[in-house]
Amino acid sequence: MDVRRRYVIPGDTITSGPYRPEQNVTLVGDKKIVSTAVGVSEIYDNTVKVIPLAGKYIPKINDLVVGKVITHTSLSWELDINSCYVGFLPATDVFGRDFSAHADELATKLKTGDLVAARIANFDRTRDPLVTISDRDLGKIDSGELVEIAPGRVPRLIGKRGTMIQTIETATDSIITIGQNGRVVVACDDAEGLLKAKKAIRMVNSMAHSTNLTEKVREMLESGNDAPREAATERREDDKE
Amino acid sequence: MVLLDENGIRCDGRKVDETRRVMIKAGGLKNADGSAYIEFGDNKIVAGVFGPRDVHPKHMSDTDTGILRVRYHMEPFSVGERKNPAPSRREIEISKVIKEALEPAVMLEMFPRTVVDVFIEVLQADGGTRCAALSAASVALADAGIPMRDMVAACAAGKVADTVILDVNNEEDQAGQADMPMGYMPTLEKITLLQLDGILTPEEYEKCVEIGIKGCMQVYELQKKALSEKYFNNENGRGGSGRGQKR
Numbered sequence: 001m002d003v004r005r006r007y008v009i010p011g012d013t014i015t016s017g018p019y020r021p022e023q024n025v026t027l028v029g030d031k032k033i034v035s036t037a038v039g040v041s042e043i044y045d046n047t048v049k050v051i052p053l054a055g056k057y058i059p060k061i062n063d064l065v066v067g068k069v070i071t072h073t074s075l076s077w078e079l080d081i082n083s084c085y086v087g088f089l090p091a092t093d094v095f096g097r098d099f100s101a102h103a104d105e106l107a108t109k110l111k112t113g114d115l116v117a118a119r120i121a122n123f124d125r126t127r128d129p130l131v132t133i134s135d136r137d138l139g140k141i142d143s144g145e146l147v148e149i150a151p152g153r154v155p156r157l158i159g160k161r162g163t164m165i166q167t168i169e170t171a172t173d174s175i176i177t178i179g180q181n182g183r184v185v186v187a188c189d190d191a192e193g194l195l196k197a198k199k200a201i202r203m204v205n206s207m208a209h210s211t212n213l214t215e216k217v218r219e220m221l222e223s224g225n226d227a228p229r230e231a232a233t234e235r236r237e238d239d240k241e
Numbered sequence: 242m243v244l245l246d247e248n249g250i251r252c253d254g255r256k257v258d259e260t261r262r263v264m265i266k267a268g269g270l271k272n273a274d275g276s277a278y279i280e281f282g283d284n285k286i287v288a289g290v291f292g293p294r295d296v297h298p299k300h301m302s303d304t305d306t307g308i309l310r311v312r313y314h315m316e317p318f319s320v321g322e323r324k325n326p327a328p329s330r331r332e333i334e335i336s337k338v339i340k341e342a343l344e345p346a347v348m349l350e351m352f353p354r355t356v357v358d359v360f361i362e363v364l365q366a367d368g369g370t371r372c373a374a375l376s377a378a379s380v381a382l383a384d385a386g387i388p389m390r391d392m393v394a395a396c397a398a399g400k401v402a403d404t405v406i407l408d409v410n411n412e413e414d415q416a417g418q419a420d421m422p423m424g425y426m427p428t429l430e431k432i433t434l435l436q437l438d439g440i441l442t443p444e445e446y447e448k449c450v451e452i453g454i455k456g457c458m459q460v461y462e463l464q465k466k467a468l469s470e471k472y473f474n475n476e477n478g479r480g481g482s483g484r485g486q487k488r
Contacts, residue, residue, distance in 0.1 A: 007469065007472070007473040009383060009392065009464075009465055009468045009469070010346075010383050010388070010389035010390070010391060010392055011389070011390065011391035011392045011426070011427065011428040011429070012428070013428060024388065026348070026390055028390070028428065028429060034390065034391070034428055036348060036388040036389055036390060037383075037386060037388055037389075038383055038384070038386065038468055038472050039472075052386055053386075053472050054275065054383075054384060054385065054386030054472070055385070055386020055387065055388075056274070056293065056386065058351075058352075084292065084293040084294050084295070084352055084355045085354075085355075086295075125353050126304070126353075152386070209472070209473065209474070
């Protein structure tokens with residue numbers, strides 16, 4: 001029987017069974033399915049894929065990404081989406097159909113350096129990814145702090161059915177926007193919560209391959225909660241004296 | 242100098258089918274997307290990889306596929322007498338053959354209009370740098386997460402005193418009869434680099450290919466170990482002490 005999950009490097013044969021090759025694997029000969037990346041191979045139902053542990057973000061249609069405005073022309077913005085391609089955000093997407101290149105000044109809406117939550121609207125081999133911000137929860141990000149993680153670790157940060165991210169959000173009372181490109185924006189009114197959420201995200205990034213990570217993160221968040229509170233009580237007692 | 246004594250022991254104490262001590266480390270450079278360091282006997286080589294990224298100058302880009310650029314460079318202090326740091330005829334050739342040895346493995350067609358840059362710096366040279374450099378570059382590419390069909394492992398075979406030997410060192414290269422560097426993709430069982438300096442009979446050539454592949458397989462095991470050590474923390478039964486095989 002084939003091993004369901006294991007660590008692989010490029011060239012490692014995962015299986016020669018009757019499976020469908022998916023991401024980061026390639027078919028050698030008729031049967032042999034070989035990994036093309038360093039990562040964890042997964043055989044699920046009748047498919048084989050490798051979850052990579054290294055590599056750049058490759059745009060996929062419908063992905064939510066966090067982009068940084070690099071520059072703009074009179075018709076569009078260019079976004080750095082942490083990939084080998086730049087995201088292309090047309091002005092009509094922001095100004096609407098009656099956009100006029102003469103009358104509307106793009107810099108009034110988005111300036112160089114602004115962070116934008118966007119969705120990949122279209123992407124194929126022939127052109128750079130087209131992104132859109134005309135949807136709910138998309139558009140310029142006004143507040144929060146940016147944390148960058150490896151794009152391959154994004155699924156781990158979200159967790160199975162969002163468990164990991166929910167754990168962090170509820171424990172720190174923050175709102176976290178995760179771009180598939182490895183950019184994460186943490187918004188939190190409480191400075192302590194913000195620091196803790198950032199620490200948790202970095203922890204997921206560095207310990208992505210370890211098992212039972214959600215529990216470990218929860219433990220860290222809870223222990224972290226206790227420590228400063230104790231310190232605060234002690235200080236208050238000191239004040240009384 | 243006696244290159245091979247009557248007991249079949251070579252000038253540096255190795256047997257005919259033995260490689261030098263090899264140590265490979267994946268990662269290590271912070272600013273490169275992927276990197277590797279290799280010690281192959283007295284060779285010390287660093288490889289750094291960037292990409293896939295935008296192609297500059299733009300006219301070099303290809304709309305159908307990504308491109309691979311390789312720069313092999315020897316430091317002025319890598320050899321006995323100072324080497325002029327400007328790219329020499331030899332360095333340009335080695336850059337080209339390493340590029341062509343990596344191309345069958347790297348899936349560049351996945352990233353049209355981009356470039357993958359590989360920079361190889363030889364810190365210390367002792368014969369067989371192109372093989373060591375190719376092995377390091379392959380690990381650096383995997384470390385950068387660039388999709389590859391297979392790793393490329395490299396090792397040289399050759400002939401001294403009418404005997405076929407594995408992993409030719411500097412003395413054997415200078416005074417020997419033949420040197421044949423080989424690059425090999427272990428899973429696909431394909432040779433991606435094969436050069437020959439010297440004269441071999443067809444039988445000797447067959448023998449060189451055979452032991453050359455064996456040498457490549459030994460290097461491949463160390464490449465696997467290097468990547469496992471960086472990414473899997475020795476889980477899954479992989480990895481080891483961090484040092485390569487000992488003589």
